[in-house]
Amino acid sequence: MPEKNKKQLKILVLTHLFSDIAVGGEARAVWGFTNALAEIGLDVYVVSSFVETVERNYHPKIKVYQVPFPKRRTNFCQLDMFKTFLYALPIIFLKKIDIIHLMPTQGPHPYAYFKIRPFVSTVDVNWNYEDTKFRDDLIYDRRQKREELGLLEKEYDFFDKVIGKLAYYFFKIFRMNQELPKSVDLCAYRHIKLLDWFKKEKYPSQFVYIPVGVDTNMFSPVVKTIFSKKENLTFLFIGSVAKRKGVEYLLRAFNILSQKYTNIELLIVGPGAPATIDFFKKVIEPTAKVKFLGQATGYNLVRYYNCADVFVSPSVGIDLGINKSVVEAMACAKPVIVSRAHDTGVIDNKGGFSFEPGNINQLAEVMEKFIKNPALIESMGKTAREYVLKNHDWIILAQRMKDAYQKLLINYLK
Structure with a gap:
């Protein structure tokens, strides 16, 4: 390896939200991954449109910069990409950054076009709004997104509108309109199906498979807590309480089971979103024992996973791979029930069961398997944790990413 690559790597991470408080899987993935990169020795510099942390409890090798006039938004929009582009420019030169990495997902970031450093983009699949079966659910959620996240202030103030107009013309003049520019040097893809898509579209970049990960020391099995009575078999859902997450189908399946089991x-x-939760509460039958517990973060999430017996992820309208909450549940040795919107090959009849998205009767049937045969909970939970330890531990994934960074630099410097 060239002498330059023997020095400590300095990685600049660009993101729209750096937080250990936000519930969304994307935010938790950025937080977990950057901390893992720092843990294995990399110097990580984060430039974010919005920062929200508890007492800045991130790794000491991480330096965090928040752009001026910060505002939390639902996604990494053109305006925020432009602001992070401008704000990061002096950092790149003053801190002698080696590689720029866009997280948590792809977009036409200016640094993919202005190649002052090797550019890496995390790549994920998007919600499928062309899916006629679930399109209404997805469109409803998109309209409720800001209320769902508790973002009640105006999304764009006067300053945002002025800078946004500059950003619009900047992107237009330089024709930066590809969701995933082919000028990206390295794609860190989250779903194995994307590799075939890269080849089909003839992307010239390098590729590395980096699925969502988990801190397996933090998310680990412990004794049940007082949250759940011992006589009850507890099913758990964690995530945005929204239609795209399949919550309505889960509630209706649970209604069926509640007529047979107490x-x-x-x-x-x-x-x-308040309106969405009110709608879901009206779906629940009087005999069903359902509790809405609100938002939870950090170790409270670990406690909820461990008070449950079985985790359910009934998402619709997207091919997810394995999402963050599923991996966290498996790390806590919980069997999982997932819709086939996920990559179910590693789960089916091993760490849990799968069902067709939106199929209420099928979901009720697989949930009933654990009620009828409780021994499956321990055996499948053990298998689930073993799988995550080998394939989704953040440290393993961070080392894989580091190797890809080093390979990228070697090729870039030739």
Whole structure:
């Protein structure tokens, strides 16, 4: 390896939200991954449109910069890409950054076009609004997104509108309109199906598979807590309480089971738009033991995973791979029930069961398997954790990413 690559790598991470408080899987993924990169020795510099942390408890090798006039938004929009581009420019030169990495997902960031450093983009699949079966659910959620996240202030103030107009013309003049520019040097893709898509579209970049990860020391099995009575078999959902997450189908499946069994309960953990939660509460039958517990973060999430017996992720309208909450549940040795919107090959009949998205009767049937045969909970939970330890631990993924960074630099410097 050239002498230059023997020095400590300095990585600049660009993101729209750096937070250990936000519930969304994307925010938790950025937080976990950057901390893992720092843990294995990399110097990590984060430039974010919005920073929200508890007592700045990130790794000491991470330096965090928030752009001026910060505002939390639902995604990494053109305006915020432009602001992070301008703000990061002096940092790149003053800190002698080696590689720029866009997280948590792809976009036409200016640094993909102005190649002052090798550019890496995390790549994920998007919600499929062309799916006629679930399109209404997805469109409804998109309209409720800001309320779901508790973003009640105006999304764009006067300053944003002025800078936004500059950003618009900047992107237009330089024709920066590709969701995933082919000028990206390295794609860190989250779903294995994307590799075939890269080849089909003839992307010239390098590729590395980096699925969502988890801190397996933090998310680990412990004894049940007081949250759940021992006589009840507890099903758990964690995530945005929204239609795209399949919560309505989960509630209707649980209604069916509650007519047959009195010793089961369902915990719903996560934020949601008030109107959406009110709608879901009207779906629940009087006999069903369902609790909406609101938003939880950090170790409270670990406690909820461990008070449950079975985790359910019934998402619709997207091919997810394995999402963050599923991996966290598996790390806590919980069997999982997932819709086939996920990559279910590693789960089916091993660490849990799968069902067709939106199929209420099928979901009720696989949930009932754990009620009828509780021994499956321990055996499948053990298998689930073993799989995550080998394939989704953040440290393993960070080392894989570091190797890809080093290979990229070697090729870039030739």
